[in-house]
Amino acid sequence: MNNLNIMIVGVGGQGTLLASRILGNGALNMGYDVKVSEVHGMAQRGGSVVTYVRLGEKVFSPIIEKGEADIILAFEQLEALRWADYLKPEGTFIINTQKINPMPVIMGKAKYPESIIDKIRSRFERVLAFDALSVAKQTGNIKAVNVVLLGVLAKLLESDMPKQILIDSMKQVIPEKLQEPNFIAFEKGYSMFEPSQAKI
Amino acid sequence: MRKLMLGNEAVARGAYEAGCRVSSAYPGTPSTEISEYIARYDEIFAEWAPNEKVAMEVAVGASIAGARAICCMKHVGLNVAADPLFTASYTGVNAGLVVMVADDPGMHSSQNEQDSRYYARSSKVPMLEPADSEECRSFVRKAFELSEKFDCPVIVRLTTRIAHSQSIVEIQEPEKAELKEYKKDFKKYVMMPSTARARHVEVEKRMSALKEYAEDCEFNKIEWNGKKIGVITSGVDYQYTKEAIKDASILKLGMVYPLPEKLIRDFAAQVEQLYVIEQLEPFIEQYVKSLGIKVVGKEIFPVMGEYSSSLIRQKILGEKSIKMEPPAADIPVRPPVMCPGCPHRGVYHVLKKLKLVVSGDIGCYTLGALPPTESMDTCVCMGASVSMAHGMNKARGDDFAKKTVAVIGDSTFVHSGITGLIDIVYNKGISTVLILDNRTTGMTGHQHNPATGFTLKGEPTKEIDFIKLCEAIGVERVVEADPFDIKTFEKVLKEELSCDESSVIVAKRPCALLKGVKYEGPRRIDSDKCKNCKACMLIGCPAIIDSDGRIEINEALCVGCMLCTKVCNFGAISKAGVINE
Numbered sequence: 001m002n003n004l005n006i007m008i009v010g011v012g013g014q015g016t017l018l019a020s021r022i023l024g025n026g027a028l029n030m031g032y033d034v035k036v037s038e039v040h041g042m043a044q045r046g047g048s049v050v051t052y053v054r055l056g057e058k059v060f061s062p063i064i065e066k067g068e069a070d071i072i073l074a075f076e077q078l079e080a081l082r083w084a085d086y087l088k089p090e091g092t093f094i095i096n097t098q099k100i101n102p103m104p105v106i107m108g109k110a111k112y113p114e115s116i117i118d119k120i121r122s123r124f125e126r127v128l129a130f131d132a133l134s135v136a137k138q139t140g141n142i143k144a145v146n147v148v149l150l151g152v153l154a155k156l157l158e159s160d161m162p163k164q165i166l167i168d169s170m171k172q173v174i175p176e177k178l179q180e181p182n183f184i185a186f187e188k189g190y191s192m193f194e195p196s197q198a199k200i
Numbered sequence: 201m202r203k204l205m206l207g208n209e210a211v212a213r214g215a216y217e218a219g220c221r222v223s224s225a226y227p228g229t230p231s232t233e234i235s236e237y238i239a240r241y242d243e244i245f246a247e248w249a250p251n252e253k254v255a256m257e258v259a260v261g262a263s264i265a266g267a268r269a270i271c272c273m274k275h276v277g278l279n280v281a282a283d284p285l286f287t288a289s290y291t292g293v294n295a296g297l298v299v300m301v302a303d304d305p306g307m308h309s310s311q312n313e314q315d316s317r318y319y320a321r322s323s324k325v326p327m328l329e330p331a332d333s334e335e336c337r338s339f340v341r342k343a344f345e346l347s348e349k350f351d352c353p354v355i356v357r358l359t360t361r362i363a364h365s366q367s368i369v370e371i372q373e374p375e376k377a378e379l380k381e382y383k384k385d386f387k388k389y390v391m392m393p394s395t396a397r398a399r400h401v402e403v404e405k406r407m408s409a410l411k412e413y414a415e416d417c418e419f420n421k422i423e424w425n426g427k428k429i430g431v432i433t434s435g436v437d438y439q440y441t442k443e444a445i446k447d448a449s450i451l452k453l454g455m456v457y458p459l460p461e462k463l464i465r466d467f468a469a470q471v472e473q474l475y476v477i478e479q480l481e482p483f484i485e486q487y488v489k490s491l492g493i494k495v496v497g498k499e500i501f502p503v504m505g506e507y508s509s510s511l512i513r514q515k516i517l518g519e520k521s522i523k524m525e526p527p528a529a530d531i532p533v534r535p536p537v538m539c540p541g542c543p544h545r546g547v548y549h550v551l552k553k554l555k556l557v558v559s560g561d562i563g564c565y566t567l568g569a570l571p572p573t574e575s576m577d578t579c580v581c582m583g584a585s586v587s588m589a590h591g592m593n594k595a596r597g598d599d600f601a602k603k604t605v606a607v608i609g610d611s612t613f614v615h616s617g618i619t620g621l622i623d624i625v626y627n628k629g630i631s632t633v634l635i636l637d638n639r640t641t642g643m644t645g646h647q648h649n650p651a652t653g654f655t656l657k658g659e660p661t662k663e664i665d666f667i668k669l670c671e672a673i674g675v676e677r678v679v680e681a682d683p684f685d686i687k688t689f690e691k692v693l694k695e696e697l698s699c700d701e702s703s704v705i706v707a708k709r710p711c712a713l714l715k716g717v718k719y720e721g722p723r724r725i726d727s728d729k730c731k732n733c734k735a736c737m738l739i740g741c742p743a744i745i746d747s748d749g750r751i752e753i754n755e756a757l758c759v760g761c762m763l764c765t766k767v768c769n770f771g772a773i774s775k776a777g778v779i780n781e
Binding site: 039048112 | 443
């Protein structure tokens with residue numbers, strides 16, 4: 001397989017780090033070479049955050065550049081738009097349609113862009129957009145947005161990384177008492193789309 | 201066993217495998233997690249020191265006492281620790297001594313972009329630079345041996361992308377490094393002119409030996425791949441180079457000081473076009489040029505910011521940069537903000553209202569410089585708020601000082617604010633210092649410090665009493681105030697500013713993200729009572745949003761700190777209904 005470049009973008013505090021760690025451990029368990037690049041410190045405080053996950057036979061650079069991502073997993077609409085340049089033209093976008101206003105919008109100094117999903121669809125063919133927050137709420141675990149999204153990603157990755165690998169990886173990364181509700185949310189995400197639906 | 205590890209975690213593993221017994225550090229992004237991972241090994245005594253100078257001295261003492269020791273810091277921390285470093289280079293070590301320093305090219309979380317490699321050269325100690333997590337482990341492990349072999353501290357330099365990237369590590373069994381015998385050795389460990397002159401001779405001998413060693417050590421290697429393009433590089437730049445140019449020969453330097461003259465000459469002689477690829481300063485490049493070798497470096501590469509493989513392709517292969525139109529113009533930025541429930545928000549609400557000159561410092565509260573509070577005038581380095589306020593006082597007189605306040609966090613005050621405060625008292629300043637005591641070291645991710653009552657390992661310990669401390673220094677006006685009681689806080693601040701002597705206000709309230717900090721739950725805006733005056737918007741809480749002209753509270757974000765209820769003049773904010781999820 002060619003190297004696979006996955007970006008996870010969102011807002012500091014949304015749980016992007018956990019998702020990238022589960023994915024990274026999954027890649028390790030598959031025997032791939034893997035690098036996961038994270039953001040810590042100042043940028044985490046409610047700022048725009050991105051983690052890069054690269055896996056394949058041999059991975060050198062820990063970061064993904066413009067036009068190089070095979071998949072972008074966006075935890076928030078505006079962040080999807082911000083990082084859209086990084087997706088390959090034939091790449092796949094998984095977008096949580098949740099909106100979190102940044103401070104300039106909160107202050108009324110900037111406008112939250114309208115019809116973001118339409119704009120992204122006009123550029124990319126493979127876009128899966130849905131309200132992952134509602135789905136997480138349905139499973140009774142409002143904090144499981146990240147795992148719902150990871151479930152959707154797991155369906156797309158099935159041929160390179162069987163679902164069970166990611167479940168085993170979650171067992172390694174998530175504390176035992178929190179595992180069960182996370183598995184439920186993961187399954188919910190997994191059963192939401194078929195890979196073919198990414199072509200809309 | 202193969203394990204996916206953060207560079208910082210792998211550093212901790214390397215120290216553990218080397219039988220390191222003592223670790224001391226001050227938190228600083230991107231180095232913080234090294235200590236947090238070291239603390240998980242029961243075999244290692246690991247601590248947070250008040251600052252990096254203390255951490256370095258603890259490690260030097262442990263090494264001389266016979267234990268392998270490590271100290272860890274970010275790049276600017278090495279400035280603080282430089283004093284002991286330069287002389288520890290003279291004393292040398294007993295057991296191995298490793299200094300970890302993490303640079304931050306691109307300034308993801310720093311106030312400058314300095315290049316720590318110059319410290320290796322000026323303090324005359326060797327420096328290693330790993331290029332992935334596996335090298336973090338193996339280089340740190342070997343650094344202890346190197347330190348003992350050449351009788352000197354060894355610096356291991358990381359950059360953000362190495363420290364904060366995970367890659368695969370082959371973990372090894374730890375070795376048993378016994379405590380070495382402690383021997384009194386006045387000529388080696390007591391540095392004063394007569395002894396230091398003799399030790400300087402040893403330092404120069406050691407550097408010659410290290411130069412020889414660098415020529416064929418295991419840290420430096422050549423990867424041949426054609427003779428057209430040759431690249432000298434190290435650290436993460438090696439990874440970018442490998443990604444960018446498939447047919448370049450690479451001299452990968454794992455030891456970036458001292459540099460191997462013969463190896464570089466041989467390599468340069470065999471390639472048609474030689475480049476040095478190194479982020480930040482032309483450290484390697486200037487050395488290569490000093491040898492009279494033709495090489496291209498900063499003529500085409502920037503001294504600012506991070507590199508990438510596409511940058512290397514553009515500069516060396518002449519590839520055009522990818523110009524993609526973003527799907528939309530005017531994408532609003534998302535700067536970091538103080539969290540909902542942050543106690544600093546109360547402080548800045550009052551500072552902004554009183555239009556004070558604010559001498560600032562380093563921590564979460566530095567965010568008070570950004571909109572909407574925009575209330576910080578200066579931020580230079582750890583502790584500078586206190587001493588700079590004093591400088592302002594002496595420059596412009598007491599009337600100016602009565603409109604000026606120094607703002608410093610609890611951990612930063614312990615780090616290097618105390619000495620500034622002593623200066624104010626000693627030299628008859630009248631400045632007012634606000635210690636923002638949120639019971640943690642916040643920005644680096646909640647580390648304990650001498651004022652929290654717990655150690656790095658989570659054990660209960662004594663905690664600093666700021667009031668007694670400031671009184672002991674000689675500050676006669678020391679008060680504690682709750683930053684969320686904004687009326688009283690404003691009154692106290694005005695009182696302390698107006699008086700003709702130095703004063704300290706301890707603004708005490710725990711960080712909202714700490715365990716055990718519980719508020720009553722989300723608030724809601726009663727649209728019948730709300731006059732849309734937007735007073736609540738001015739506190740800059742991310743949970744209060746302008747939804748098409750109507751002000752709402754995002755109940756998923758609101759913690760119920762009640763600060764907004766205190767700025768609302770119409771009593772329009774009340775407790776939200778119980779949400780049944």
